[in-house]
Amino acid sequence: KSLILKGPTLRVVRRADSGIDIGFGDITPENENKTGQQTDVVTRVLQYIAHPGSESGETSPLSGLRSFEIHNARVLMEDHRLGISWFLPNFDISFLSTKTGLSASLYFDLPDVGGQKSHIKGDVDYSWQHKNAAVALVLNNFDTHIFAGKIPELSILDDQDIVLDGRVEALLDSNLRPLQVNFGVSSEEGSLYNGNIAAEPVPYKDFIIEASYDSTKGALDLKQVNLTLRDATISAQGAFVQSDAGLSGP
Structure with missing residues (x-):
């Protein structure tokens, strides 16, 4: 069995305690009180998918549910830990029952960059036994300006011209904290600006970075960093x- 929703409004909230609330419906003040009830419904649907057949068909018509798909959703994401919010106008996600838990595939569009399409797609495998999630994301034509207006610490990106392609592979714990991360990003060309160093933006090309991070060891491994500034x-x-004592290295 499969449950498919088309064109809903979806609200995803990461609370200060890292808990996740998910609700459907228009994002209006009068719907605020419904978030908890809607989160319970979504959670139960996902539990049915992760454990199909755990209840009889007489107990619940969703007992045999094996997949749940949401197409063309409008999504408001609120992160109360970071104090930021995001709006995604075109979001697709599907959940599928697996032998060990739950898998998900997602895709969402971002604003076009230079007349070219920009998007992020990914896959998530969640293990009910280990209570962790393996995440793989692919970024296409990603404009880093997106972060500048959302995270104050990254406001410097507002002065940069950096468009990236990349991939991120991560293992997250039950509170969505990264345990291990592998990533690689590249940018064919762009420009960097720092008014304390140069009066004008400095063009660059052939930017590549490959790295991995292990939070259990506090270890960051920069496997490759390459950047051409002018010549x-x-x-x-x-x-x-x-x-x-701080960060130590070569």
């Missing part, structure tokens, strides 16, 4: 460890 090429690599 000078900069390359680097190294391993770093975060401790109480």
